[in-house]
Amino acid sequence: MTTTQDQSSTNSGAASSEAAEKRTVRFRIQRCLGPNKPAHWEAFDVPILAGEGANVISCLQYIARRPITADGKETDPVVWDSGCLEEVCGACTMIVNGQVRQSCSCLIDNEAPNDGDVISLQPMSKFPVVRDLWVDRQRMFHNLKRAHAWTPIDGLHDRGAGPQETAKNQETRYIFSTCMTCGCCLEACPQFLLVDEPAKWDESFVGANTIGQVRLFNLHPTAKEEAGERLEVLMGPGGVSDCGNAQNCVKVCPKEIPLTEGIAAMGRATTVKAVKQFFTGE
Amino acid sequence: MANRSGEQRVIVIGGGLAGLSATARLVEQGLKVDLFSLVPVKRSHSVCAQGGINACNEIARQQGFSEWMHMDETLYGGDFLADQPPVYEMTHWAPKIIDLLDRMGVPFNRTSEGYRDLRLFGGSLFRRTHFSGATTGQQLLYALDEQVRRAEVDGNVTKYEFWEMLWPALEGEGDGRRCVGIVAQDMRTMQIRAFPAEAVVIATGGCGLIFGRSTNSVMCNGAAAARCYKAGAWYANGEFIQVHPTAIPGADKCRLMSESARGEGGRLWVPRQPGDTRDPRQIPEGERLYFLEEKYPKYGNLVPRDIASREIFDICVNQNMGIGGERMVYLDLTHKSREELDRKLKGILEIYEKFAGQDPREVPMKIFPAVHYSMGGLWTTYTREVREPDPIMDRDCGVDEVVGMKLGAPNTMMTNIAGLFALGEVSFAYHGATRLGANALLSCIFDGLFAGIGIKNYVAENTDRPAHSVNNTVFDDLIKREEQKMQRLIKTAQKGAGNPETNPYQIGREMGREMEGAATVVKFAGGLNPALEKIRELRERWSRVQLTDSGMWTNQNLSYTRALGDMLALAEVIVLGGVKREESRGSHYRTDFLKRDDARFLKTTVAEYEPETCSANIFYREVDAPMVKPRERSYGKSGDAKPAPEKEKQTAGAT
Ligand SMILES: Cc1cc2nc3c(=O)[nH]c(=O)nc-3n(C[C@H](O)[C@H](O)[C@H](O)COP(=O)(O)OP(=O)(O)OC[C@H]3O[C@@H](n4cnc5c(N)ncnc54)[C@H](O)[C@@H]3O)c2cc1C
Ligand code: SF4
Ligand code: SF4
Ligand code: FES
Numbered sequence: 001m002t003t004t005q006d007q008s009s010t011n012s013g014a015a016s017s018e019a020a021e022k023r024t025v026r027f028r029i030q031r032c033l034g035p036n037k038p039a040h041w042e043a044f045d046v047p048i049l050a051g052e053g054a055n056v057i058s059c060l061q062y063i064a065r066r067p068i069t070a071d072g073k074e075t076d077p078v079v080w081d082s083g084c085l086e087e088v089c090g091a092c093t094m095i096v097n098g099q100v101r102q103s104c105s106c107l108i109d110n111e112a113p114n115d116g117d118v119i120s121l122q123p124m125s126k127f128p129v130v131r132d133l134w135v136d137r138q139r140m141f142h143n144l145k146r147a148h149a150w151t152p153i154d155g156l157h158d159r160g161a162g163p164q165e166t167a168k169n170q171e172t173r174y175i176f177s178t179c180m181t182c183g184c185c186l187e188a189c190p191q192f193l194l195v196d197e198p199a200k201w202d203e204s205f206v207g208a209n210t211i212g213q214v215r216l217f218n219l220h221p222t223a224k225e226e227a228g229e230r231l232e233v234l235m236g237p238g239g240v241s242d243c244g245n246a247q248n249c250v251k252v253c254p255k256e257i258p259l260t261e262g263i264a265a266m267g268r269a270t271t272v273k274a275v276k277q278f279f280t281g282e
Numbered sequence: 283m284a285n286r287s288g289e290q291r292v293i294v295i296g297g298g299l300a301g302l303s304a305t306a307r308l309v310e311q312g313l314k315v316d317l318f319s320l321v322p323v324k325r326s327h328s329v330c331a332q333g334g335i336n337a338c339n340e341i342a343r344q345q346g347f348s349e350w351m352h353m354d355e356t357l358y359g360g361d362f363l364a365d366q367p368p369v370y371e372m373t374h375w376a377p378k379i380i381d382l383l384d385r386m387g388v389p390f391n392r393t394s395e396g397y398r399d400l401r402l403f404g405g406s407l408f409r410r411t412h413f414s415g416a417t418t419g420q421q422l423l424y425a426l427d428e429q430v431r432r433a434e435v436d437g438n439v440t441k442y443e444f445w446e447m448l449w450p451a452l453e454g455e456g457d458g459r460r461c462v463g464i465v466a467q468d469m470r471t472m473q474i475r476a477f478p479a480e481a482v483v484i485a486t487g488g489c490g491l492i493f494g495r496s497t498n499s500v501m502c503n504g505a506a507a508a509r510c511y512k513a514g515a516w517y518a519n520g521e522f523i524q525v526h527p528t529a530i531p532g533a534d535k536c537r538l539m540s541e542s543a544r545g546e547g548g549r550l551w552v553p554r555q556p557g558d559t560r561d562p563r564q565i566p567e568g569e570r571l572y573f574l575e576e577k578y579p580k581y582g583n584l585v586p587r588d589i590a591s592r593e594i595f596d597i598c599v600n601q602n603m604g605i606g607g608e609r610m611v612y613l614d615l616t617h618k619s620r621e622e623l624d625r626k627l628k629g630i631l632e633i634y635e636k637f638a639g640q641d642p643r644e645v646p647m648k649i650f651p652a653v654h655y656s657m658g659g660l661w662t663t664y665t666r667e668v669r670e671p672d673p674i675m676d677r678d679c680g681v682d683e684v685v686g687m688k689l690g691a692p693n694t695m696m697t698n699i700a701g702l703f704a705l706g707e708v709s710f711a712y713h714g715a716t717r718l719g720a721n722a723l724l725s726c727i728f729d730g731l732f733a734g735i736g737i738k739n740y741v742a743e744n745t746d747r748p749a750h751s752v753n754n755t756v757f758d759d760l761i762k763r764e765e766q767k768m769q770r771l772i773k774t775a776q777k778g779a780g781n782p783e784t785n786p787y788q789i790g791r792e793m794g795r796e797m798e799g800a801a802t803v804v805k806f807a808g809g810l811n812p813a814l815e816k817i818r819e820l821r822e823r824w825s826r827v828q829l830t831d832s833g834m835w836t837n838q839n840l841s842y843t844r845a846l847g848d849m850l851a852l853a854e855v856i857v858l859g860g861v862k863r864e865e866s867r868g869s870h871y872r873t874d875f876l877k878r879d880d881a882r883f884l885k886t887t888v889a890e891y892e893p894e895t896c897s898a899n900i901f902y903r904e905v906d907a908p909m910v911k912p913r914e915r916s917y918g919k920s921g922d923a924k925p926a927p928e929k930e931k932q933t934a935g936a937t
Contacts, residue, residue, distance in 0.1 A: 034835045053638055058533035064839070065787040066779040067830050074778030077830050077839050081321075084499045085535045086637070088420055089325040104534070107639045130470055131836040141322060145435050150428035151387035156310050156731060162384035164396040174389040174415050177424060181324055220387045 021050045023115035025108055026070060027059060029078055030122040032129050039129075043070040044078075048108050056096060056103035056111075056121065057082055060133075080133040087254060090182030094133050095122040100187040100252055103133075124187045126194050139201050140181050143210040146202065148230050151223040163221035176216035176262065178255045185209050185249035185259060191242050205242040206233070208249035208259040215262040218269070228273070235270045243267075290741060290748070291316055293464055293477055295447045295506060296485035297323025299419075299726035300706025302426035304483050307734025309430075309438040313741065316477055317430070318442045318466055320501045324427045327487050327499035328726070331419025332538070334401050334411040335723040337376035338675075341400060347408040349374045349675040354910060356721060360657070360714020361868035362884065362912035363519065365905060367666050368711045371687040372728045374675055379727055380412050386425040390414050411720045416629055422723060444469045446841060447506050448764050450482060450513050450702055453756045459514070461702035462749045465760045467768075469841060472834050474764050476757035478749035480741040481701045484510055485730070488656045488707045492849050492856070493802065494794020495536050496653035497529055507660055507708050508848035511855070515697045516661035517889045517898075518710035520852070521859035524717055524869050525802050527591040529652035530638055531610055536652035537637050539613065540630045543647070544583050546623075549614045550574050550594065551646075556603045562612055562646045573597050573611075591651040592871065595803040598650065605648060614646035651803055655722060657713045657869065658856070660704035661888055665691035666906075685908045687732070692743050694736030695729060701744075703737055705729040710886070715868020771840055775832030784828045786843040789820050793846075793853060796820075801857050806873045810861045817857065821850050821896075855889040855898050862900050863887060868915075880912055 024045050032039040046059045060080055067077040080103070083089035087105040094103050097111065097120055112119050127135035185208040186192040192207045214230045217223040234240040243263055250259040292308050294301050297319040305315045319326065338349045352373040357364060384390060384398065390412055391399040400409035414421035433439045451463040463478035489504025490496030511517045528543065529536035544550075551570045558565065574593055575582040585593070594611050598604035604611060615623060615631075620643050623631060634642045667688040671679050687694065695703050695711070706726040713721065782788045793816075800813035824847050831839035865879035866872050885902035892899050 033833070051640075053530075053532045055532070055534065055637075061534060061787075065785065068778055076777070076833065079836050079838050082500055083321055083325045084327065084330050085532075086330060086537050086633075088329050088417065089321075089499070091321060091325050105636055107637070109639045134836065137322075141324070141431070144428075145431060150432045151385070151425075152432070153385050153429070156307055156382060158378040158381065159385065161381045161398075162387070165392055166396050167392040167394055170389050170392045173387075174421075177389050177421060178415070178417060180329070180420070181322075217387070222385065223387055 023048050023050065025059070025112045026116065026118045027063070028118055028120040029132070030120075031078065031132050032123070033076075034131055035128055042075060044068075045070045048112075050109060054108040056094075056106045056108070056119070057085060057092060059108065059119075060103075078133065079131040081135075088180060090180035093124060093182045093184060093187075095124060095187070096120070100124060100184045102182065102254055105254075124183055126187050126192055127183065128194070128196055137181070137183055138198070139195065140183060140186070140207075140209065142198070142201050143206050144181075144213060146206065146233055147210050147214050147217075148226045148233075149210075149213040149217060151217065151220055152226055153222065165221070169219060173216055173219050175255070175257055176212050179209050179212055179257055180255065181209065182254065183209075184252045184254060188248040188252040190246050190248065191244050203237040205238045208243070208263060211240055211243070211266050212257055212259055212262040214266055231266070231270050231273050234266055235274065240266050240270055289314055290745075291479050292481045292483065292737065292741065293318065293479040294483040294485060295319075295464065296326070296483075296487060296706065296708070297427075297430075297441075297443075298326040298328040298485060298487050298706060299423055299426060299723060300487075300708075300730050301326075301483070301485035302423070302430050303727045303730025304485060304705055304734050304737070305439060305730070306426060306429045306433065307731050308737060309433045311734060311738035313738060315433075315439045316442060316479065317439055318445050318447055318464075320444065320446055320469070322443045323430070323441065324424065326423060327502050328423040328723070329417075329420040330497070330499060331422075331723055332416050334413035334418045334720045335380070335422065336410050336718070336720045337380045337412060337724065338373070338410060339377060339380070339398075339400060339412070342408040342410050343674075345408060347410060348677050349376065349672075350677065350679045351408075352376065352410065356712070356718050357714065357910050358913070358915060359718040360716055361878065361915050362714065362907065362910070363522070363867060363886070363905060364712055364714030365664075365886075366907050366909050367685045367687050368664055370684060370909065371732065372712055372725055374672075374686065375728050375732065376724055379724065379731065382731075383422060383425055383727070386429060388414055388421050388425045419723060422727065426727075442466065447486070447509070448474070449509055449760055450515075450699070451476060451478070451756055451760055452513060452699065453752055460700035460744075462752045462756065465757070465764050467764070467841075469838075470836050472768075472837060472840075474761055474768070476761055478752060478757065480744060480749050481703065481737050483703045483705060483733075483737065484660060484697075484708055485705045485726075486708045489849070489852060490653050490656070492793065492853050493523070493653040493797045494791060495531065495534070497526060497536050497538055498653075500535075503845050503849055504656075504852050505845035505848040507704075508852040510660060510697070510699075510702065510704075511889070512848065512851055512891050513699075514891065515699050515702060515704075517658065517852070517855050518661035519658035519715075519859070519887050520656075520855040520889060521801070521857075521863055521887060522657035522715050522869050523653055523802060523856065524655040524657060525591050525651045526654040527587050527594060527651045528613060528649045529654075530634060531648065531650045531652070532637060536650070537633065538652075538654075539634060539647065539649055541587065542627060543613055543615060543630060544590070546626050547615065547618055549583055549617070550590075550611055551614060552597055552603045552605060552611050556601075557607050559606050562605075562614075563616070571603070588869070588871065591803045594649075594651055599799065599804075604650075610648040610650050612646035613649045615642055616644060616646055618643075653798065653802055655717050656707060657710070657715065657717055658859070658887075659708045659710040660697050661886070662695045662697055662704050662709050662711055664688075664694050679909075681909055689732065690735045690739050692736055692740035695733040696736075696740070701740065703733060705733055715870060767844065768840065771827070771829055771843055772832055772834075772837075774827065775829040775839075777830060780828045780830065783823055784826050786824075786827050786829070786839070786846055789823055789827065790842070790846050790849075793817070793820055793850065797853055797856070801860055804871060804873055805860050807861060808874075810857055813857045814854065814861065817850060817854050821847075824850060851891070851896075858898050858900055859887045859889060878915070884912060
């Protein structure tokens with residue numbers, strides 16, 4: 001995330017001179033025991049040693065060992081989702097101080113440099129909560145099915161190399177292919193709303209990441225074969241015309257994927273297809 | 283209750299590279315697959331791999347490289363402990379696997395002419411490493427994930443994500459014993475269910491969590507392997523754990539710092555005064571101990587990977603000279619200009635900046651070796667196939683016949699339990715005593731693609747006794763047992779921090795610390811034996827463990843604690859294997875037995891669980907080495923006349 005980088009370079013000088021200084025950071029965590037249960041807030045104090053590389057996950061691990069609130073109440077351990085802990089799997093996405101991001105790459109020395117600083121944690125709001133900070137992002141994987149997000153190869157037997165590809169095309173595809181299905185772009189999007197019922201997913205907005213995947217596959221010489229089907233989806237309900245062009249998505253994408261560029265390209269492609277269909281009557 | 287339909291289904295546990303490639307192959311072979319994973323498969327640990335994947339290719343071939351040489355490098359790197367036929371087969375399939383991944387749409391880096399670009403891995407003479415940006419593992423995993431999603435849409439795969447495999451279901455005794463399914467738990471609803479299947483594939487990855495912090499993802503706890511082991515599957519070569527010398531120690535995990543930082547002039551040092559807490563930039567040259575440069579004047583900071591790890595370990599653990607008394611040393615690049623650093627190392631310096639919060643161009647980096655990969659794993663077998671050497675792939679091999687694996691043999695990668703197969707990092711095959719950089723991704727994908735055909739034939743051979751005809755009690759008893767286990771743990775729950783003696787996370791931390799100290803970089807009887815004692819103590823404490831969450835919804839506390847009990851069983855296997863292997867070989871380095879001892883230990887360690895004593899019985903099996911004679915793995919020993927860093931890098935290479 002660009003913001004992290006900026007902060008870390010301005011902070012690096014200060015951090016080392018205060019090395020090994022202890023401070024306390026207060027975590028305010030929005031909790032919820034399960035689906036359709038009411039949400040409430042709890043606070044936890046976590047001791048931090050400057051320069052030891054603490055991040056939000058390591059603090060949650062501390063709270064798991066010692067689930068006692070700031071006012072001394074013994075409580076249930078906080079539940080969250082994580083995996084790689086190096087910002088490449090997308091699992092640990094949550095809202096940190098109002099900003100959607102990966103919690104594993106959120107360093108405490110940047111986010112809460114002073115004693116008594118507060119960090120608030122909330123689950124993403126566009127997906128149903130499973131428990132506490134863990135949300136169910138099944139819909140994102142479902143949307144990948146909607147979008148035919150694969151290359152339709154013949155089979156797994158040896159048939160020689162794939163199609164040759166220019167370095168330029170590879171570079172364009174590569175960046176879209178680093179999308180880790182984290183959901184930041186959807187959380188930030190005013191057009192993407194919480195839909196609890198899976199039956200309604202097919203008519204609801206696919207969101208920026210899926211449009212990006214259509215871009216990715218429609219650029220591949222073999223996957224292009226299904227370009228028409230993919231564009232059909234983007235022309236239907238919940239397709240690319242639902243995008244209000246608010247551009248929030250591209251600002252929060254941790255992988256800096258040029259999402260609005262992808263949306264614009266797919267917007268053009270669907271228009272071309274629509275015009276063609278109009279004239280050929282297909 | 284078990285799910286019963288007449289359909290032939292195979293269970294795959296794990297959706298990393300190994301599990302997904304197996305799933306794709308099984309579906310292609312006409313079987314239906316139930317795919318289980320702790321996380322959505324697209325988030326599996328395989329996404330972490332950055333470096334690349336090895337395969338002979340046409341350019342390298344024109345420069346004298348071959349599949350045979352790739353095999354030879356792999357065996358040499360693994361200090362000849364690997365069975366050779368699987369390595370032969372894997373390296374000879376490698377080019378075809380790259381082609382297949384290419385067809386799937388993996389955005390491999392391209393040359394200006396549009397061919398796949400190749401990377402020179404850590405000074406290897408041949409460019410044999412294919413890569414996709416800085417996220418090769420992620421790109422490969424996504425390509426397979428897409429193919430499996432396609433199969434899911436076609437109705438051939440059912441995913442059980444956020445489900446935890448609890449136990450393999452076995453029926454029969456002695457030679458008739460076979461695996462007929464699993465019992466698993468939904469990690470949200472906590473429902474425990476049985477799933478019958480004609481065959482079960484374990485592809486659950488590594489066990490880094492046993493060592494506390496490692497470079498692995500949080501779900502790499504080894505519990506699934508440990509459960510199979512406790513159910514009777516053999517666990518082989520557990521003592522072989524690869525450690526990466528330069529990782530960034532974090533509060534939660536260790537992240538890799540590429541070795542190119544040393545290659546580009548990075549200097550390792552600690553303050554001469556132990557416990558010195560000054561800002562490193564304030565410590566004058568004379569008060570710094572450049573320990574590698576002092577001890578190895580010839581190679582300095584460029585000593586091979588294993589020596590670097592040992593020296594860093596020695597400085598911190600034995601001499602207590604780590605930075606501020608912690609297990610860390612400086613890796614210093616600040617004497618280099620910003621421009622040069624950005625030109626050569628930008629990507630990796632940014633990783634450091636992101637996770638350590640400091641600019642390594644201004645402040646020396648803090649690093650420490652970290653557990654990275656488990657060569658050991660569930661024991662597996664195969665059927666040999668003797669062939670004539672291939673004139674191109676085996677050019678200059680110097681043998682009259684080669685031995686590969688028979689494609690489609692029903693026992694391919696089967697454990698000692700019929701119907702239970704192990705693929706990927708969780709298996710012990712391919713890598714011997716150390717893994718060659720960029721060979722793991724290959725072994726995982728190869729495993730799935732190759733073994734998938736054998737598994738289909740195993741299923742075909744057993745159609746007369748389908749899983750749905752298995753006596754119900756097999757599954758009902760297991761469900762009951764798992765429910766009792768769970769209830770016992772849930773009943774201990776008490777809110778708050780409780781007693782550290784019985785706090786599961788505290789027990790886990792102590793296990794990690796003990797294992798890291800005794801069973802990684804440097805081992806000796808005097809460290810290993812106390813570690814065995816400590817594991818026994820921790821097991822005893824675990825039997826009195828206390829949960830903090832009594833909920834029957836998404837109880838992560840329960841899941842962790844149950845896994846911890848199983849991890850402790852595997853920890854014992856790893857340490858005991860280390861105690862008994864009185865030699866040094868590959869990653870296993872004993873200060874009290876410095877030499878490789880082929881006469882006694884050119885053998886596979888096998889651990890078998892003894893239910894009566896709840897501990898491991900260790901025995902040995904011959905290594906299947908029909909092609910390449912073990913020779914001394916000489917590179918990298920300090921004081922050698924011939925500098926070997928080139929060669930060493932070739933083996934240790936990537937990540
Ligand atoms: C930081 C890093 C960098 C690396 N770089 C490289 C590289 O450049 N080149 C290279 O060749 N290798 C590299 N490796 C090694 C390589 O990434 C791994 O060995 C490989 O990805 C393992 O794949 P796998 O399919 O065996 O398992 P994983 O990808 O670990 O997948 C395991 C699966 O099992 C599931 N699972 C586990 N337990 C259970 C259970 N009880 N119930 C249900 N499901 C379960 C998990 O959910 C997951 O889906 C690297 C490793 C690390 C840590
Ligand atoms: S540009 Fe479109 S997709 Fe992106 S945030 Fe705005 S409305 Fe959502
Ligand atoms: S496009 Fe970016 S923000 Fe959206 S899911 Fe992918 S990685 Fe996350
Ligand atoms: S845990 Fe994978 S992105 Fe944070």
